[in-house]
Amino acid sequence: MSQEARKTKAEQGFADQLEAAQETLPGTSDWALELRATGRHAYLSAGLPHRRVEEWKYTDLRTLVREAYPPAPTLGVALTGDDIAAVLGEHMAAIDAYRIVIVDGQLRTELSDMDALGTDGEINSLAEALDAPSAWVKDALGAVNPPESDPVAALNMALMTGGVAVRLADGACPDKALHIVHVHAAQTASHIATRNLLVIGERANATVIESYVATSQVPAQRSVVTEAAIGKGARLTHVKYQNEADETVHLSSWMMRLEAEATYAGFQFSTGAAVARNQAFVRFAGEGAVSHVNGAVMLRGKQHNDTTMVIDHAVPGCESREHFKAVIDDDARAINQCKAIVQPHAQKSDGHQMAQALLLSETAEFDSKPELEIFADDVVCGHGSTSGQVDDELLFYLRSRGIPEAQARALLVAAFVGEVVEKIEDEPVREALLGASRAWLGARELEQ
Amino acid sequence: MLEIKNLHVKIADEDTEILKGVDLTIPKGEVHAIMGPNGSGKSTLSYVIAGKEDYDVTKGSITWNGEDITGMEPDERAAAGIFLAFQYPIEIPGVATMTFLRTSLNAVRKARGEDELSTPDFMRVVREKAKELDIKDDKLKRPLNVGFSGGEKKRQEILQMSLLEPSLCVLDETDSGLDIDAVKIVSEGVNALRGPDRAMLVITHYQRLLNYIVPDKVHVLADGKIVRSGGKELALELEQSGYAGFGEAAA
Numbered sequence: 275m276s277q278e279a280r281k282t283k284a285e286q287g288f289a290d291q292l293e294a295a296q297e298t299l300p301g302t303s304d305w306a307l308e309l310r311a312t313g314r315h316a317y318l319s320a321g322l323p324h325r326r327v328e329e330w331k332y333t334d335l336r337t338l339v340r341e342a343y344p345p346a347p348t349l350g351v352a353l354t355g356d357d358i359a360a361v362l363g364e365h366m367a368a369i370d371a372y373r374i375v376i377v378d379g380q381l382r383t384e385l386s387d388m389d390a391l392g393t394d395g396e397i398n399s400l401a402e403a404l405d406a407p408s409a410w411v412k413d414a415l416g417a418v419n420p421p422e423s424d425p426v427a428a429l430n431m432a433l434m435t436g437g438v439a440v441r442l443a444d445g446a447c448p449d450k451a452l453h454i455v456h457v458h459a460a461q462t463a464s465h466i467a468t469r470n471l472l473v474i475g476e477r478a479n480a481t482v483i484e485s486y487v488a489t490s491q492v493p494a495q496r497s498v499v500t501e502a503a504i505g506k507g508a509r510l511t512h513v514k515y516q517n518e519a520d521e522t523v524h525l526s527s528w529m530m531r532l533e534a535e536a537t538y539a540g541f542q543f544s545t546g547a548a549v550a551r552n553q554a555f556v557r558f559a560g561e562g563a564v565s566h567v568n569g570a571v572m573l574r575g576k577q578h579n580d581t582t583m584v585i586d587h588a589v590p591g592c593e594s595r596e597h598f599k600a601v602i603d604d605d606a607r608a609i610n611q612c613k614a615i616v617q618p619h620a621q622k623s624d625g626h627q628m629a630q631a632l633l634l635s636e637t638a639e640f641d642s643k644p645e646l647e648i649f650a651d652d653v654v655c656g657h658g659s660t661s662g663q664v665d666d667e668l669l670f671y672l673r674s675r676g677i678p679e680a681q682a683r684a685l686l687v688a689a690f691v692g693e694v695v696e697k698i699e700d701e702p703v704r705e706a707l708l709g710a711s712r713a714w715l716g717a718r719e720l721e722q
Numbered sequence: 723m724l725e726i727k728n729l730h731v732k733i734a735d736e737d738t739e740i741l742k743g744v745d746l747t748i749p750k751g752e753v754h755a756i757m758g759p760n761g762s763g764k765s766t767l768s769y770v771i772a773g774k775e776d777y778d779v780t781k782g783s784i785t786w787n788g789e790d791i792t793g794m795e796p797d798e799r800a801a802a803g804i805f806l807a808f809q810y811p812i813e814i815p816g817v818a819t820m821t822f823l824r825t826s827l828n829a830v831r832k833a834r835g836e837d838e839l840s841t842p843d844f845m846r847v848v849r850e851k852a853k854e855l856d857i858k859d860d861k862l863k864r865p866l867n868v869g870f871s872g873g874e875k876k877r878q879e880i881l882q883m884s885l886l887e888p889s890l891c892v893l894d895e896t897d898s899g900l901d902i903d904a905v906k907i908v909s910e911g912v913n914a915l916r917g918p919d920r921a922m923l924v925i926t927h928y929q930r931l932l933n934y935i936v937p938d939k940v941h942v943l944a945d946g947k948i949v950r951s952g953g954k955e956l957a958l959e960l961e962q963s964g965y966a967g968f969g970e971a972a973a
Contacts, residue, residue, distance in 0.1 A: 278925055398848040427819075518885040577967065625961075666775070666776075667812060668812055668814055669815070670772075670774055670796060671774070671811075671812040672794065672797075672814075672822075673773075673796035673797045673800070674772050674773070674796045674797075674800055675797075675800060675822075675824050675826035675829075675830075675886070676797050676800035676801055676827075676830035676883060676886065677797055677825055677826055677829045677831060678795075678797050678829065679795070679797065681825070681829065684795075685817060685822075686814070686817075688816070689814060689815060689816030689817045690816060690867075691816075692816040692817075693815050696816070697845070712824075
């Protein structure tokens with residue numbers, strides 16, 4: 275037996291959990307049992323990804339995840355609407371949205387606007403959908419844009435406990451955003467696996483926000499998957515806000531599929547957790563679709579944050595843009611891997627990616643790996659990456675205008691992040707994330 | 723009053739001396755011009771007055787209203803009333819011009835022990851001054867100087883200057899890159915700020931600007947020293963003869 279094949283303590287822990295959990299997990303339908311079995315087998319055959327797996331070379335989970343935490347207790351922590359607002363923080367809580375609350379992987383209907391969509395669609399508990407799936411859930415769950423091989427997503431499939439399955443009817447335009455708030459509240463170290471499914475009808479237009487926050491300061495292992503099937507001519511604005519306990523490990527995968535003429539505007543804002551992996555898999559399934567996936571991370575201490583994207587131009591005539599910014603202080607490390615694939619027949623593809631880092635200390639690290647795999651000959655694709663410190667010339671300019679050094683620095687960092695946050699078209703969401711980035715800087719005087 | 727005495731300046735971390743004993747006195751209410759060939763140290767002098775860290779003062783002093791400013795931070799100098807209008811104003815993506823102006827003005831007011839302006843008062847003052855400089859409202863909403871033309875950037879400098887109400891204005895090649903109409907607008911803005919309590923130092927390579935901002939005195943800086951001083955007619959003489967007598971011909 276090679277050393278590779280020997281399971282680490284954490285790998286074995288998850289394997290044991292897979293055995294033990296089958297009795298307690300929601301999902302009694304044959305369909306759900308089969309999904310779980312598929313996930314289980316995929317995880318068991320691969321184990322936790324490690325540095326010799328190219329996609330995970332900077333984020334070796336065999337080293338970063340030491341043990342497998344047990345599933346979060348299902349007897350939930352009591353929380354009120356005010357608690358939820360408090361844990362979101364003033365900026366995110368200020369967004370006027372329909373709220374769905376999931377605590378330690380369990381949907382809390384009493385805190386959630388389950389009927390928010392009315393005739394525009396439906397919001398279902400994932401756990402209930404696994405027991406008695408509608409046809410549209412069966413068609414989509416686990417099938418929107420599954421990555422070829424991803425043990426982390428597979429483990430989620432095997433262990434997911436809760437989340438929501440949302441369907442938006444053709445042409446529906448809800449009057450407010452849907453804010454799915456995932457709270458970690460467990461007072462013992464826990465593994466929390468959740469999944470959201472978004473099925474967006476043709477020509478529909480919606481904003482969905484996902485927040486990952488914690489009232490608990492004990493560590494958690496979070497496994498997160500969101501799948502979004504975006505119908506022909508539809509538009510989805512999709513924002514993720516992640517700010518969790520210091521020792522948390524956050525492993526997240528977004529899987530999107532865009533039909534013809536669909537527009538996807540994704541944004542990931544990440545400041546919390548010891549280790550975070552934000553994956554986004556986007557596949558164009560119909561011509562003339564547009565996908566913009568942007569993001570900002572702000573890190574300090576020893577935080578490790580890995581953003582990995584795969585954009586698949588599987589059909590001709592689609593546009594993809596990825597703009598990523600990292601502010602890195604202390605010994606923190608940010609990673610950006612972004613792969614754009616242009617399939618042989620996907621002519622007139624237009625793709626561009628940019629990754630930029632602002633290093634605030636001598637020991638901060640940024641690893642950037644752009645990849646283009648282009649098999650068509652009539653395409654426009656490009657990538658760029660920069661990293662640097664706060665510009666002394668800009669700093670001097672601001673200081674010469676009377677702005678003290680610390681404030682000038684904060685202003686420039688806020689500006690660096692602001693440049694990408696400004697791309698969010700939804701104003702309340704944009705303002706909330708600008709506020710969150712200023713809050714990270716702790717520079718209250720910047721609030722004008 | 724600005725008093726510069728035997729000022730020696732070198733580039734930090736290098737041995738190259740740029741200013742080699744500058745003596746200059748500008749009383750309140752006067753406008754002095756410094757002219758000189760390229761590389762004579764004009765911009766260095768302006769940066770050293772504003773407190774840029776790239777330079778070391780190795781000898782001599784700069785005093786402003788009797789206080790030695792050489793050890794002061796750039797923001798402290800701004801609070802003390804010193805303002806440098808940059809030759810190449812900086813573009814700052816992500817910082818809206820209005821936000822920047824307000825942060826700057828409030829920082830300076832706070833440091834001077836004055837109250838911060840209320841939002842309506844601030845907006846009114848900015849709009850008023852922007853109008854005088856023919857700066858459109860949409861330019862105030864855009865990120866500072868990003869995508870602005872040379873003339874627009876220089877007008878932003880003068881707008882900042884008029885907002886911060888400095889008592890010492892240093893203008894570094896304010897005319898460079900401007901067409902004649904822009905020079906006129908900028909000069910009018912500068913002239914509006916002339917007053918008995920304000921000293922100005924206008925640095926320029928060409929005499930043209932001095933037709934619009936008429937100086938009380940003209941100094942010639944060459945190879946790091948003031949080599950000649952005179953009245954405004956000295957600028958015209960230089961226009962005729964060039965800087966040939968001051969080292970540039972050799973270059």
